[in-house]
Amino acid sequence: MAFESLSEKLQNVFKNLRGKGRLSEADVKSAMKEVKMALLQADVNFKVVKKFVKDVEARAVGEEVLNSLTPGQTVIKIVNEELINMMGSETTEIALKPGNQITVLLMAGLQGAGKTTTAAKIAGKLKAKGRKPLLVACDVYRPAAIKQLQVNGEKQGVPVFTMGDQNKPLDIAKAALEHAEKNGLNVVIIDTAGRLHIDEAMMEELISIKENIEIDQTILVVDAMTGQDAVNVASSFNDKVGLDGIIVTKLDGDTRGGSVLSIRAVTGKPVLYVGMGEKLSDLEQFYPDRMASRILGMGDVLSLIEKVQSTTDEQKAREMEQKFRKAEFDFNDFLDQFSQIRQMGSLSDIIGMIPGLAGKVKDTDMPDDKQIRRIESIIYSMTPQERSNPDLLNVSRKRRIAAGAGVDISEVNRLVKQFDQSRKMMKQMSGMMGKKGRRGMGGLFGGKGGGFGLPF
Ligand SMILES: Nc1nc2c(ncn2[C@@H]2O[C@H](COP(=O)(O)OP(=O)(O)O)[C@@H](O)[C@H]2O)c(=O)[nH]1
Numbered sequence: 001m002a003f004e005s006l007s008e009k010l011q012n013v014f015k016n017l018r019g020k021g022r023l024s025e026a027d028v029k030s031a032m033k034e035v036k037m038a039l040l041q042a043d044v045n046f047k048v049v050k051k052f053v054k055d056v057e058a059r060a061v062g063e064e065v066l067n068s069l070t071p072g073q074t075v076i077k078i079v080n081e082e083l084i085n086m087m088g089s090e091t092t093e094i095a096l097k098p099g100n101q102i103t104v105l106l107m108a109g110l111q112g113a114g115k116t117t118t119a120a121k122i123a124g125k126l127k128a129k130g131r132k133p134l135l136v137a138c139d140v141y142r143p144a145a146i147k148q149l150q151v152n153g154e155k156q157g158v159p160v161f162t163m164g165d166q167n168k169p170l171d172i173a174k175a176a177l178e179h180a181e182k183n184g185l186n187v188v189i190i191d192t193a194g195r196l197h198i199d200e201a202m203m204e205e206l207i208s209i210k211e212n213i214e215i216d217q218t219i220l221v222v223d224a225m226t227g228q229d230a231v232n233v234a235s236s237f238n239d240k241v242g243l244d245g246i247i248v249t250k251l252d253g254d255t256r257g258g259s260v261l262s263i264r265a266v267t268g269k270p271v272l273y274v275g276m277g278e279k280l281s282d283l284e285q286f287y288p289d290r291m292a293s294r295i296l297g298m299g300d301v302l303s304l305i306e307k308v309q310s311t312t313d314e315q316k317a318r319e320m321e322q323k324f325r326k327a328e329f330d331f332n333d334f335l336d337q338f339s340q341i342r343q344m345g346s347l348s349d350i351i352g353m354i355p356g357l358a359g360k361v362k363d364t365d366m367p368d369d370k371q372i373r374r375i376e377s378i379i380y381s382m383t384p385q386e387r388s389n390p391d392l393l394n395v396s397r398k399r400r401i402a403a404g405a406g407v408d409i410s411e412v413n414r415l416v417k418q419f420d421q422s423r424k425m426m427k428q429m430s431g432m433m434g435k436k437g438r439r440g441m442g443g444l445f446g447g448k449g450g451g452f453g454l455p456f
């Protein structure tokens with residue numbers, strides 16, 4: 001799969017960012033320098049990279065990020081969003097006319113880019129959607145090309161219109177339209193000839209077809225393995241012939257893949273699909289957001305960041321952090337933490353979403369949801385005074401609480417002991433960390449990351 005090396009490099013940059021409690025402007029700048037290098041090495045167009053880095057930096061050195069509790073995460077979120085922007089934000093479908101009206105698609109591109117294969121792939125997708133496609137063989141310069149389309153059409157169960165290699169592409173296309181009308185077919189896909197390089201004759205042929213037939217969508221097919229050339233080819237075709245969408249093929253290879261990232265930014269035309277293999281089923285809809293997650297290797301992490309952002313109140317987290325530093329927290333704060341975690345899902349789900357942590361935290365290290373509920377019921381059985389002043393808890397109070405919560409007194413004892421221990425530990429840690437302590441994810445994850453409050 002393309003992007004492996006890019007993905008690896010970006011993830012390294014992010015690992016460093018995440019490890020920092022606070023970010024300075026210099027931290028952001030040096031991280032972005034590495035991101036820039038990684039994108040250039042992945043063959044992303046340099047102008048696109050330049051703008052990307054500028055946009056990310058402008059957002060990332062803002063007050064909001066540098067003062068955020070989770071600055072590393074916030075920078076990653078910005079990189080993700082700008083990456084999606086770069087690829088065009090939205091998924092674009094091939095626009096089809098409603099009902100039985102005929103939609104005409106013109107496939108264009110250099111020789112070997114994958115036009116014939118992709119035409120058949122699209123035909124199969126449209127057929128599966130209930131459309132009635134017709135493939136049209138307009139590459140008359142190589143008899144093998146007609147045969148190739150026929151073979152692929154047959155595999156897809158889609159009719160192929162050909163008039164051999166003795167007619168002009170424009171005349172074949174006109175006749176194919178009539179054929180489609182007569183036979184109730186409603187998507188006409190015109191496969192054309194390519195050259196090894198962009199040349200006038202190829203452009204003229206396409207222009208003449210466009211001038212004489214009502215083409216609904218001109219779709220350019222480019223080969224990802226040609227790197228920046230793919231972007232240049234797209235620019236020329238767009239300037240001379242006019243494009244509606246682009247399909248990038250051969251992303252399954254070990255190509256650096258940068259063209260698929262920059263082609264939209266350079267041409268302004270959306271990527272519709274990506275080719276992921278030689279088989280006729282290997283065509284994937286292009287989702288900028290999924291592509292970004294794939295490159296950042298962190299689909300799950302991003303949804304986790306969103307969860308944390310939507311469920312924690314920063315102000316509250318700050319207050320908690322203060323309490324933590326002074327070891328002033330009480331059982332009410334415990335309850336707050338539990339309810340925040342509950343809003344995010346179960347604890348094991350959350351752990352599972354953190355790469356690197358998933359396999360490492362043993363189940364026995366974590367209280368399960370049932371245990372958390374028991375701890376909560378013990379705390380709920382305390383009076384408000386007891387919750388805010390745990391030192392009040394003597395034996396008779398503990399006995400009353402145990403009875404109220406329906407647990408054995410030993411469980412209450414254990415909780416109080418754990419609570420005292422965490423308070424002690426936090427006092428020590430906060431002394432060790434000094435004023436610029438490391439911050440956990442909004443303070444939610446206890447222990448070493450710099451969180452607080454949970455007895456584990
Ligand atoms: N691995 C891979 N090969 C592809 C893909 N798309 C096309 N090909 C291959 O690329 C070669 C050229 O494709 P073809 O459709 O004949 O290109 P055309 O000259 O533009 O019509 C063929 O061997 C295809 O099987 C793809 O997405 N992945």
Ligand SMILES: [Mg+2]
Pocket residue numbers: 115116117139145192
């Ligand atoms: Mg072909």
